[in-house]
Amino acid sequence: MLKDVSAKPTRIRTLDQLHRGDQIEARLSVGPSYDDVVIRRGSVQETAPGIGVVWIMDQLTGLRKAINADECTVWRVA
Template structure:
């Protein structure tokens, strides 16, 4: 897995997982490190999970709110 280093200063706020919609571009962060970046494909808010299509690998990733914080990608 390729890690994308991201500065914490000026980062967009964390996303409310219940407000995510398919097609949105997000980054999955753990601390100051962005682990994945991709497009939301499916959300299951009551389970606290989302599926994204990782933009660097093209693979589908299941993300849990227990493991990462999601932030919308900067334009």
């Protein structure tokens, strides 16, 4: 039996690092003594680095969602 190996998440500092199809998470900081909370997870559909926005296909809802990189941190998970 094989173990499911997950990739180590990598923080995305600029949206230029993202490509269509990348699996990402948007995380929101809830306080200094807590870990970040995942608010969105999905695959990249389109990026607009000039305005700090990335659109994903949300895994939970199946809908296209916009993520503002000024409001949260973006992490590549696969």
